[in-house]
Amino acid sequence: MDTVISEKALRAFMERVFEREGFAAADAVAIADVLMLADLFGIESHGAQRMMYYHQNILSGSVNTAAKIETVRETPVSVLLDAHFAMGQLAGVRAMNLAIEKAKKTGVGIASVRNSSHYGIAGYYPLMAAKEGLCAFSMTNTGPIMVPTFGREMMLGTNPVAFCMPADPYPFWFDASTTVVTLGKVEVHAKREKPMPEGWTIDARGEICTDAEKMNASILAGEMGGILPLGGAGETNSGHKGYGLAIMVEALTGVLAQGLLSPEMQGAHGDHTSHFFLAFDPGMFGEPEDIRAQMSRYLQMLRSSEKLPGESRIYTPGEKAFESMHRRMEQGIPVEEKTLGELRSIAEALGVEAI
């Protein structure tokens, strides 16, 4: 059973929790905004559902609420930050804002971050840039959950690539892990006691496994086996491409920032993540309105193209998310019973007003 909570109430709750956790008021607002976008976009795995995870990380000290994010190196087009185990959202927003500022001045800005933590949905950050008329990327490494092509040891993270570009009626908003699915999807199947489709995970012996409960437990325990790269097992359907994309993300995050590499992190989410942000001004290449109109026109061509029999819509990336946001701003956000219980226990532990 879901309980529907208004956008305003859920946001206010998150803000008071993070403030009580020890963050400055503005920082609490910033963290809540990243989580709220996930809940509004319908990406529940990265919204209120993650509050307990963050709460525990703060309690254990793996996230430092007093961390001072440090600028290690800087040029007019680049910056390297050491987040000193700050909340990933604060590091992410700081870094993306610097990349945006540089892109506005010079045309392009790259921000690299090390020693950060889970930063929420990767797509939050390039959307910040698109609101300013820029194109932008965001990537992060995570704790290991993906096996290499022909391998059975988790050596790569979820390693998402997010990209955003201004368009109408919504920006083109792409945010995808380079695994075939995220751990969240395995968890959902485990909770519902449903078998997974073939092609998501392999077990310790390297065989295709559809048992979600078994795989969820083995991944969390760091055992052999794991989630397959986008494209699946072996090379037949190009699993090596998803594997290669994931290495590319690690190259641009953990390697470039000189932070921890995915297999050096503990836990599936990873506590010492590195991020990569790149923003650039499309106005360097033409009139921004023309490029925006061309993008909007292409997305409309895709949506209007011939559908499969029985399918009523072709979606473009971000469309479902923005439609969900408009709906949920009006109608509220459905929160799962288990998540609601977690939120209430956090409120009780911190002595803040419950939801």
Add this chain to the structure above:
Amino acid sequence: MDTVISEKALRAFMERVFEREGFAAADAVAIADVLMLADLFGIESHGAQRMMYYHQNILSGSVNTAAKIETVRETPVSVLLDAHFAMGQLAGVRAMNLAIEKAKKTGVGIASVRNSSHYGIAGYYPLMAAKEGLCAFSMTNTGPIMVPTFGREMMLGTNPVAFCMPADPYPFWFDASTTVVTLGKVEVHAKREKPMPEGWTIDARGEICTDAEKMNASILAGEMGGILPLGGAGETNSGHKGYGLAIMVEALTGVLAQGLLSPEMQGAHGDHTSHFFLAFDPGMFGEPEDIRAQMSRYLQMLRSSEKLPGESRIYTPGEKAFESMHRRMEQGIPVEEKTLGELRSIAEALGVEAI
């Protein structure tokens, strides 16, 4: 039956063909170098095998041997070129060299190209940058061959993403289309009269099709149906991610360069392609040797990780290609009978010394 031809002889042949086609000597050398890298890397679909395609494009005038590549807009970090239907390789090399030059001066360079043509393997260009110690991307749109998720009309190209970063003993070299497979793989199955694996293509009715001959013909004829995105049909195994990546590539190529969009091009390869190149200096973020060592160490960790039963190796992207290059530099390049016949007929038509 393959005929083995030495690297030197094949390269010299390509150079004299392109010179006779009307290119300046230096340009003929540059075009041949892109094709030769594909043959050396074992990516036969993009080497000598493409000579006939280029020859026909030059004959038909869709590629202009006398094109003057024009700089339309330029900033210290960016350039937009109009290739005026030059050979894609010449546009690509010019653009990547400009991106490299800018990256060396300012830290980053982005080059956008419109009205180009088929530029060979996408991975040639970022490798140019990696040889100079830089990290780089290359992307291109192509004629339409991919159907959207839930669609049956070809609206997207092969749309590869290539990325390269310095490492030892080889650079990290990633070059992958965002389709599950390229048209070349469908062609190879058609030639060998072998059924394709399920999950590569859908036919006009939107049903999974394993008949390579039928699909090759229908794709070349521009009929309904086409190649699926990386991740396959529907959303079960995340075909929407491959679809989204392909749109991202179109956004950064045809849209940003304000060139033709994939579905506006004629033919599966596309004659009015747009490209995107981005190079940046990792030295902005740390000591280049440290970052290079970290990358090399990670790639070695992947290769050394636990293998599937029965598998003797885990590859990292580019390894097969560089191993093939070393072998083929010494032992020569196997050229298929059909391709050899095409090369000889080009030689005869142009009156240059045959191979």
